[in-house]
Amino acid sequence: MRPVNRYPSVDYLHRAARKKLPKFSYDYVDGGSGSGVGLDRNRAALDEVTLIPRYITDWKSVEIEVELFGQKYSRPFGIAPMGLASLQHPKAELKFARAGRKANIPTSLSTACTVDIEDFGAIAAENGWFQLYPPKSEEINDDLIDRAYNSGFKALFVTVDVPARGWRPRDMYNGLALPPRITAESLLNSAIRPTWSLNTLLNGIPHFKTLGRYSDKKSMRGMAEFVGEQLGQMVTTDRLKRIRDKWKGPLIIKGVMHRDDAVKAVEMGYDGILVSNHGGRQMDAAPAPVEVLPDIVEAVGHKTTLMVDSGFSSGLDIVRGLALGAKFVFCGRAFMWGISALGERGVDHVVDLLTDELTLALTQIGCPDINELNSSWLEKT
Ligand SMILES: Cc1cc2nc3c(=O)[nH]c(=O)nc-3n(C[C@H](O)[C@H](O)[C@H](O)COP(=O)(O)O)c2cc1C
Structure with missing residues (x-):
């Protein structure tokens, strides 16, 4: 059966x-x-x-290519950074990198990744965007930026919405905390999911590969403790400015x-x-990004490249985000469900x-070019 018939939506x-x-991996x-x-x-606000729709228009094909920071992408969406991805599928990040490169979309790698930044960079090439959680140590901060640059990453996200976990x-x-209480034994205890358990054990218990190299303690627990000490604090304005001085490519703040x-x-x-509100993972009382987007568009839309994520799980959602004024949309869980399944x-x-859903949505509303999508398609309130 063709995948689209068996899995006709992200749901x-x-x-x-x-x-x-x-359970622990699904819940995560x-x-x-x-x-x-x-x-x-997030879901309710998108809905x-x-x-x-406008039906009385004359055009034949739909254009979905977008240019961001001087680079053309074949679609107006990308893969958001997600830490500990190999907990879902072995070396998940490398598979994201390959698929993202094939599709010519931005594909992000988290600081909390389970592969080496260099291995990801070799596959993703200029489709790779690195996500930095600025660590406590400025030395590690700078080394991560150098490694991302030397590995060919095109852009850098600096995530600011985790002042505390x-x-x-x-x-x-x-x-599943830092450090996690996950061991070879607890993986084997996941016996009701034998394929997952076996694959995970054969490929090695996931750990923070890129960050772990800076830790003196090489046990999984020791490395996780180290990551816990280094990440999850306020990013100061000073640090943000220093990062701006250091990173020579496109630089994006994530979590505004x-x-x-x-x-x-x-x-x-x-x-x-x-x-972004980090996909609803940080602060329960935060509004949905699509609720605050129009205000941010009004404030800085003409001065910067605005993108959005959190809750987007269909092509129609992406069209919604772009009509509200974003230039680009990132999706997290949608891709994680794909790789897990x-x-x-x-x-x-x-x-x-x-791609199919958003092309259809554009056709149905009568907008032939994604770059022409704007608030004139929105219902006025
Ligand atoms: C499993 C998981 C891990 C995540 N890890 C990170 C991370 O390491 N760094 C980061 O900036 N955002 C992280 N995020 C947030 C995503 O980058 C993105 O903002 C969010 O997933 C978008 O919402 P969505 O999942 O509804 O598409 C994570 C999200 C998920 C679901």
């Missing part, structure tokens, strides 16, 4: 992933912070965005939700802003689904 892949993953991706209302709000009850209950922060990012010389083929399938 189908999500359900298949749930059946394949052990699926969960939000607190009671999860922030996560639900509220309605588009008014989010309170995630499902992960806490499952022992307030227009004042957006203005500061532009003043500091950042090239782009990713409006079907491996790399699943990532390709998510790319195809989002």
Whole structure:
């Protein structure tokens, strides 16, 4: 059966992933912070965005190519950075890199990744965007930036929305904290998901490969403790400025939700802003990014490249985000469900689904070029 018939939307892949993953690994991706209302709000707010179709227009094909920071991408969406991805699928990040390169979309690698930055860079080439959680140590900060640059990454995200780690009850209950209570034994205990357990054991228990190299302690627990000490604190303005001075390519702040922060990012010389609430994983009371986006567009839309993520799981969602004023959309969980359900083929399938859905949505609303999508398609409130 063709994948599109078996998995005609990301929801189908999500359900298949749930059946394949052990509970702690599924919960890690699926969960939000607190009671999860922030996560639900992301979905509800997108559903509220309605588009008014125009049918009486003359055009034949739909254009979805977008230019960002001087580079052409074949689609207006990319793969968001996600830490500990090999907990879902062995060497997941490298498979994201390959699929992202094939599809010619930006593909991000998290600081908390489970592969070497150099290995990812060799596959992703200029489709690679590195995500930096500025570590406590400035030396490590600078070395990570050098490694990303030398590995050919095109752009750098600096994530600012983790001044402290989010309170995630499902992960806490499952022992997925820093350091995690996951051992070879607990992996084997995931015996009701034997394929996952075997694959994971054969490929080695996932650990923080890129960051782990800076730790003196080489045990999994020791490395995780080290990562816990280094990450999860406020990013100071000083540090943000230093990063701007150091990184020579396109630089994007990730996790902006307030227009004042957006203005500061532009003043500091950042090239782009990713409006995001971290997929509902940080602060339960945060609004959905699509709710704050129009205000941020008004404040800085003409001065910077605005992008958005959190909750986007279909091509129609992407069209909604672009009509609200973003130039580009990132998706996280959608790709994680794809890889968890079907491996790399699943990532390709998510790319195809989002592409087909968004092409259809553009056709249905009568907008032949993604770059012409704007608020004139939105229902006025
Ligand atoms: C499993 C998982 C891990 C994540 N890890 C990171 C990370 O290491 N760094 C980061 O900046 N954002 C991280 N995020 C947030 C994503 O980059 C992105 O903002 C979010 O997933 C978008 O929402 P969505 O999953 O609803 O598409 C993570 C998200 C998920 C689901």
